[in-house]
Amino acid sequence: MEPVDTPRVFSNRYELTHLIARGGMAQVYRARDRLLDRPVALKVLFPELSVDRAFVERFRREAQAAANLSHPNIVPVFDWGEDGGTYFIVMEFVDGNPLSALLRNAGSLPPDKAADIASHVASALAYAHRHGVVHRDVKPGNVLITSDGLVKVTDFGIARAINTEESLTQTGAVMGTAAYFSPEQAEGIGVDFKSDIYSLGVVLFEMVTGRPPYLGDTPVAVASKHVRDHPPMPRDLNPAVPVALQSVILKAMEKSPDMRYSTAEEMRSDLLRFLEGRPVIAEDTAATQTLAALGATQAIRQVDQTQAMPQSSEKETANGDSADEDQSKKRTKRLVIALLVLLLALVVVAFFLLRSLGYLGGGEFSLPNVIGESASAATSKLSAEGLNVVTRSVPSANRSGTVVSTRPAPGKKVSKGDTVTLDVSSSTTAQQITVPQVVGQSFANAVATLQGLGLNYKERLRQSNQPGGTVLSQNPSQGSSVPAGTTIVLTVSTQSSTQVPNVVGLTQAAAGSALRGANLQVGNVTQQCSASGTPNGSVISSNPSSGTTVAPGTPVDLSVSSGPCQVTVLNVIGMSQSAATTALSNQQLTPTVVNTTSCSSSQVGTVVNQNPTGGTQVPANSAVTITVCSTTPPSTTTTSPPVTTTT
Secondary structure, eight states, rough: OOOOOOEEEEEEEEEEEEEEEEEESSSEEEEEEEETTTEEEEEOHHHHHTTTTHHHHHHHHHHHHTOOOOOOOOOOEEEEEEEEEEEEEEEEEEOOHHHHHHHHHHSSOOOHHHHHHHHHHHHHHHHHHHHHHSOOOOOOGGGGTTTTEEEEEEOOOGGGGOOOOHHHHHOOOOHHHHTOHHHHHHTTOOOOOHHHHHHHHHHHHHHHSSSOOOOEEEEEEEEHHHHHOOOOOOHHHHHOOOOHHHHHHHHHSSSGGGGSSSSHHHHHHHHHHHHTTTOTTTHHHHHHHHHHHHHHHHHHHHHHHHHTTOOOOOHHHHHHHHHHHHHHHHHHHHHHHHHHHHHHHHHHHHHHHHHHSSSSSSOOOOOOOOOSSSSHHHHHHHHHHHOOOEEEOOOOOOOOBEEEEEEEEETTTOTOOOEEEEEEEEOOOOOOOOOOOOOHHHHHHHHHHHHHHHOEEEEEEEEEEEOBBBBEEEESSTTTTEEEEEEEEEEEEEESSSEOOTTTTTBHHHHHHHHTTHHHHHEEEEEEEETTOOOOBBBEEESSSOOOOEEEEOEEEEEEEEOOOEOOOOTTTTHHHHHHHHHHTTTEEEEEEEESSSSSSTTBBBBBEEETTTTTTETTTTTTEEEEEESSSOOOOOOOOOOOOOO
């Protein structure tokens, strides 16, 4: 994240602190909600969009629709508004990374991990679809993976405010979106929840292969391929992709919406079946289509080979009608073989078709999940599967006329002709729910528990010695009986103090990450040359310094190196060795001593030469060689040799 140079406050409440990301229609910032004293994500629309009244109205409607979604796998929208002609959305701040970043780093993901992520996305889509919200822009950049592995989908419904046909003429960020368009989006016709299913299939394709199915130089070229081209088989790009998961991907990416999964919940159930090692409902369809294509291909090849056989030479035909008859028999035999191959393929297709209808055994299939749908829609869907449907009214907090449970439960094995009982809500009276104990749990787990029971939540922060994010208290308390939809106020811990980590020597980006990890902010960043040789771009010092105990959220100022400082070398010739080395060391230079005897007796112990010379500009910590006179040179006076006397 990039610190904001001049923090701006929207609606006198949301203070921008860091730029998180730039997109095709907005910039996303981390901000502080001054009223509730908590971090939030602020999506600020580009000015050119804010002046388009039609866009602003569509944006307002979609933001309000998205704000009504409350699901563990959906990033909630807290607020939206306008400040000085700029429109913005306030969302939960998710401490994590987008799936797109994960794919950039990893290339492709293991099949099980990809299927698990896709199942959570499908759960979010299914919930939104039941509430009448179509995402329209399912892509890796809108799927966030939190630091503890939770999957959250963001930007629900916002894409509707952008006209698809106009978007296709743009480049840049729109190119990424076009890679995940459904065929109906690419053609500019009306879309429904089946479009989200297709886009999720494309995302799952990329997760297991490391690339989108269709590539092109422009958004229009990519969108055109979604309409006209068949995708490559995932297993051709990555043989490690299981056949069952490939079948799920291809069913989700069917060109015709009617051939895709009927709901996102159905796709999620198939992904869970894959993860549990059970057969997926997509496999029979994929096998039938593959075998049919294989049989037809073999037959065509056989016919082509028959037609390509060389004809009898003139010498052979000279033998008369007998040779012609032999050739005719051979052609007939080859045609019969081709027809037999084609017939075999048709038999295989018929076998799988009859088996899927329950006439040849193996007709069991998993009961679709119709919970949350209207009784009439659920009855139609199950009847189309050959099931007998019985309904009964039950009191429930759910909307009257909707299915609240089924017997057997969703995912259980059933056969055509079996009876399925639908429990249908008959009351609009709010169901009484016993409030669970969530004190001591992490905030994320507490929210998941409450939402799973049909309760809402509100967060309040309080400094505490407990680990950050721990629920300290709840209101109403455990055991209280409240109507469904009641808001439970959770008081959540923020640490009362923290220590400044040692960031000296780290790059500015790494230092910022370390500070945020310690629940601190990056304050003012200044640049200065480093006398100690700290590399350019690395932190020289921090204020407060490392080890200092401060309150969470305290800004820490950083001094960042612009490179080594330049030093003007002193002239130390004539100084004693000790005085010269001390003077150079005080300049952050490294003295090196070399002795010489090429000097006079008066120079012994002093510097007679240096390199670099005095006055030269060098980087701090550079070496300076000083030459010191160590002994008296030999005397130039000569004496006569002694006289030897002999007798």
